Amino acid sequence: MEDQANLGLRRRNFLKGAALSGVAATATAASTLAQAQPGPSQQGTSDPNTPRRQGAVTLKDESTPRNRELTYSSCGGDYMVDVMRSLGIEYFAATPGNTFMGLHEAIINYGMTTAPNLRFLTTMHEEASVAMAHGYAKIEGKPMACGMHTAVGLQHASMAIYNAWCDRVPVFMITGASIDATRRNLWVDWDHAAQDGAAMVRDYTKWDDQPGSLRAFGDSAVRAYKFAMTPPYGPTLLAVDTLMQEDPIPGDKPPPIPRLPSLSAPAAEEGAVRDTAKMLVEAENPVIFADRCARTPEGLRLLVELAEALQAPVIDSSNRLNFPWRHPLNQTASQRGLISRADVLLELEPGDPFAVSAERSPDGEVRSLMQSGSKRITISSVDLYMKSNYQDFQRLPLDVDLAMAADAQATLPSLIEEVKRQLPDSRKAAIAARGTRFAHTHQLALQRARDAATYGWDDSPISMPRLCQELYAEIKDEDWSLVSGTLFQSHWPQQLWSADKHYQYIGEQGGAGIGYTAPATLGAALANQKHGRLSVCINGDGDLMFGPGVLWTAAHEKIPLLYIIHNNRGYHMEIMQLQAIADRRQRGIDRVHIGCEIANPNIDYAMLARSMGVYGQGPIDNPRDLGPAIRRAIEVVKKGEPALIDVVSQGR
Amino acid sequence: MRRASFVLAVSSVLAAALPGLPVQAQVTAGQGDAGHGRKLFLADGCYQCHGTSGEGGGVFGPKLAPAPLSYEAVLQQLRSPRARMPVYTAKVLPDAGAADIYAYLRSIPKAKPASEIPLLNLK
Numbered sequence: 001m002e003d004q005a006n007l008g009l010r011r012r013n014f015l016k017g018a019a020l021s022g023v024a025a026t027a028t029a030a031s032t033l034a035q036a037q038p039g040p041s042q043q044g045t046s047d048p049n050t051p052r053r054q055g056a057v058t059l060k061d062e063s064t065p066r067n068r069e070l071t072y073s074s075c076g077g078d079y080m081v082d083v084m085r086s087l088g089i090e091y092f093a094a095t096p097g098n099t100f101m102g103l104h105e106a107i108i109n110y111g112m113t114t115a116p117n118l119r120f121l122t123t124m125h126e127e128a129s130v131a132m133a134h135g136y137a138k139i140e141g142k143p144m145a146c147g148m149h150t151a152v153g154l155q156h157a158s159m160a161i162y163n164a165w166c167d168r169v170p171v172f173m174i175t176g177a178s179i180d181a182t183r184r185n186l187w188v189d190w191d192h193a194a195q196d197g198a199a200m201v202r203d204y205t206k207w208d209d210q211p212g213s214l215r216a217f218g219d220s221a222v223r224a225y226k227f228a229m230t231p232p233y234g235p236t237l238l239a240v241d242t243l244m245q246e247d248p249i250p251g252d253k254p255p256p257i258p259r260l261p262s263l264s265a266p267a268a269e270e271g272a273v274r275d276t277a278k279m280l281v282e283a284e285n286p287v288i289f290a291d292r293c294a295r296t297p298e299g300l301r302l303l304v305e306l307a308e309a310l311q312a313p314v315i316d317s318s319n320r321l322n323f324p325w326r327h328p329l330n331q332t333a334s335q336r337g338l339i340s341r342a343d344v345l346l347e348l349e350p351g352d353p354f355a356v357s358a359e360r361s362p363d364g365e366v367r368s369l370m371q372s373g374s375k376r377i378t379i380s381s382v383d384l385y386m387k388s389n390y391q392d393f394q395r396l397p398l399d400v401d402l403a404m405a406a407d408a409q410a411t412l413p414s415l416i417e418e419v420k421r422q423l424p425d426s427r428k429a430a431i432a433a434r435g436t437r438f439a440h441t442h443q444l445a446l447q448r449a450r451d452a453a454t455y456g457w458d459d460s461p462i463s464m465p466r467l468c469q470e471l472y473a474e475i476k477d478e479d480w481s482l483v484s485g486t487l488f489q490s491h492w493p494q495q496l497w498s499a500d501k502h503y504q505y506i507g508e509q510g511g512a513g514i515g516y517t518a519p520a521t522l523g524a525a526l527a528n529q530k531h532g533r534l535s536v537c538i539n540g541d542g543d544l545m546f547g548p549g550v551l552w553t554a555a556h557e558k559i560p561l562l563y564i565i566h567n568n569r570g571y572h573m574e575i576m577q578l579q580a581i582a583d584r585r586q587r588g589i590d591r592v593h594i595g596c597e598i599a600n601p602n603i604d605y606a607m608l609a610r611s612m613g614v615y616g617q618g619p620i621d622n623p624r625d626l627g628p629a630i631r632r633a634i635e636v637v638k639k640g641e642p643a644l645i646d647v648v649s650q651g652r
Numbered sequence: 653m654r655r656a657s658f659v660l661a662v663s664s665v666l667a668a669a670l671p672g673l674p675v676q677a678q679v680t681a682g683q684g685d686a687g688h689g690r691k692l693f694l695a696d697g698c699y700q701c702h703g704t705s706g707e708g709g710g711v712f713g714p715k716l717a718p719a720p721l722s723y724e725a726v727l728q729q730l731r732s733p734r735a736r737m738p739v740y741t742a743k744v745l746p747d748a749g750a751a752d753i754y755a756y757l758r759s760i761p762k763a764k765p766a767s768e769i770p771l772l773n774l775k
């Protein structure tokens with residue numbers, strides 16, 4: 001065992017090296033830093049020959065455990081670990097910071113060494129921590145925790161929090177707080193302190209608190225979890241006093257752990273459900289539009305049951321897997337036509353209800369696609385909880401007849417029951433005929449997509465349908481999960497693949513905040529890992545470069561995931577828009593690459609991956625090389641590790 | 653020099669990958685030059701939304717090949733787009749260039765049927 005003097009010395013050297021990294025500072029550390037960096041407050045006191053000012057004020061601060069006791073055996077952090085695991089939280093993702101170091105230490109030395117395990121995941125950006133939790137929750141159906149350094153860490157995390165908020169996904173977040181200002185040691189502790197740290201992200205967190213005692217932490221943690229997991233789901237944040245994490249528990253006796261009740265989501269009012277069922281049963285052309293409806297696999301099962309009872313077509317937005325992609329009633333490809341012919345349109349958790357039916361003509365006229373006399377019904381939990389500042393609630397829809405403020409999935413059982421009860425035998429033949437018609441149009445749409453995919457099939461840069469099919473061929477006989485969105489791949493997977501499990505697709509960013517895909521897919525892959533699923537994602541080059549350090553996290557934490565980089569060597573979305581502006585101004589597009597291309601030099605993504613311990617291949621620009629590359633990479637992923645393939649691809 | 657370096661970078665990839673363009677096409681309207689039309693299709697950024705072979709990019713740009721609309725309809729779309737497509741005035745893309753692009757679109761051969769591509773027949 002090292003003696004105290006040695007330890008002290010080592011610590012001092014470490015702090016000297018780390019200088020201003022914000023490491024928990026002891027009195028020794030403070031004086032070391034004072035020598036290294038004389039600031040205004042230290043001037044005049046660093047020279048021992050300077051006479052002390054007559055009548056100078058001296059203060060005696062509350063002692064802190066940092067300078068009072070060398071060792072202690074209980075701590076608030078351990079209690080916090082116990083509260084988190086009582087909630088079923090399995091992971092805590094964080095980039096470290098000393099405002100939550102008391103908790104960090106408790107997780108690694110207590111949470112990770114005792115059951116049930118609470119594992120610390122090392123990230124390289126707070127945005128990655130939250131995005132990982134975002135992806136994880138969409139697979140696992142429950143939140144994981146993430147920790148953010150006060151002020152700076154939370155500032156980094158904020159966009160990812162906004163994505164989770166817009167996507168209605170639960171995340172359990174903790175940031176530090178330095179409540180007793182007299183117990184801050186260094187200037188950096190002041191920089192990393194806020195009177196109301198959560199204020200910055202309050203507009204897009206569902207609830208936050210700064211508990212004043214350990215006992216209150218227990219209550220607030222359970223409340224944060226409960227709010228996060230009550231539809232509409234969302235991220236919640238606790239600002240937890242740094243010293244409360246670090247200090248011994250008063251009397252060494254941890255407070256009791258409050259109990260989490262089982263949570264029941266709000267279903268719609270009975271009368272409205274009955275009326276809706278009546279309209280659906282009587283409709284000639286009922287249409288169901290599902291957006292963030294299936295929160296869990298049960299939501300998917302229920303939607304199939306409802307659609308089949310009515311033989312009604314379903315339009316599935318690309319935000320969740322609400323409905324099997326190859327179900328004959330999946331009519332997503334015919335959205336416009338269906339909505340314009342619908343006599344009853346039922347929308348389940350629509351994220352943008354305005355856009356579902358509105359059409360804007362080139363001269364700016366906005367009109368509803370729906371025919372007059374048709375009925376439009378929404379069921380939305382977002383109607384129960386909204387905030388004012390950020391506008392993710394979208395434009396007011398033109399023509400809703402009945403808006404139920406309720407969770408759609410929780411409402412489906414009573415709606416199905418009512419539909420079945422009200423369905424007269426006399427309607428059954430007509431309804432069955434409707435089903436046959438849709439089965440036919442579904443096949444036609446599939447054939448159309450296949451025909452369209454043939455164009456550019458052998459091109460280089462590689463076409464999107466080619467990329468998607470090369471991938472599908474290698475995964476279709478596995479228990480696969482596509483953990484990235486598909487908008488930037490023009491939804492080819494939805495058009496050509498077969499998927500009927502909730503976890504096979506989890507949607508997009510939520511708030512369209514780029515930088516989501518690389519970390520969120522990793523969080524989703526982490527959740528898939530314990531179920532033995534093969535996780536794959538298609539990741540934009542621009543998205544990856546917002547935070548490529550996530551590749552290191554993938555390797556370090558041994559999370560199996562196949563990253564296919566959709567490398568169009570640019571922020572393609574922006575190139576398309578920028579050239580439209582340049583063309584309108586008649587200045588040509590000679591210069592629109594400026595600010596939009598990710599070339600000159602090209603990034604070698606395979607090398608980037610390898611530099612962080614991830615198996616990497618590419619760049620691949622010949623479509624014939626893609627299949628073999630995917631097969632090799634999947635071998636690696638099946639061994640439990642991440643892999644990356646750089647594919648030089650078409651823009652869309 | 654009017655061509656973006658970015659566009660050139662992409663088109664050189666294409667030139668390497670796709671030799672043997674069908675240069676002389678049976679252009680019925682405009683009698684344009686398909687080879688030059690392809691160059692313009694790349695240089696004027698059409699491919700960014702419609703794909704390098706006019707195969708389409710989903711909602712960002714519909715498929716244009718193989719049999720495009722009539723020349724008049726294409727010209728109309730360029731000069732006065734229906735909805736989200738950028739406008740191409742004669743200053744940016746003169747009629748002759750539009751005719752060449754049209755000739756290129758016409759020259760794109762019909763693709764091999766999906767039934768002959770095993771990857772497009774996966775269950």
Ligand SMILES: Cc1ncc(C[n+]2csc(CCOP(=O)(O)OP(=O)(O)O)c2C)c(N)n1
Nearest residue numbers: 488512513514540541542543570571572573
């Ligand atoms: C945080 C953030 N910054 C900028 C944007 C604007 N933006 C939207 S799409 C996009 C391009 C993303 O690049 P990439 O992931 O490579 O996708 P691509 O469009 O090239 O397929 C950008 C920059 C955004 N949505 N979010």
Ligand SMILES: [Mg+2]
Nearest residue numbers: 541542570572
């Ligand atoms: Mg890109």
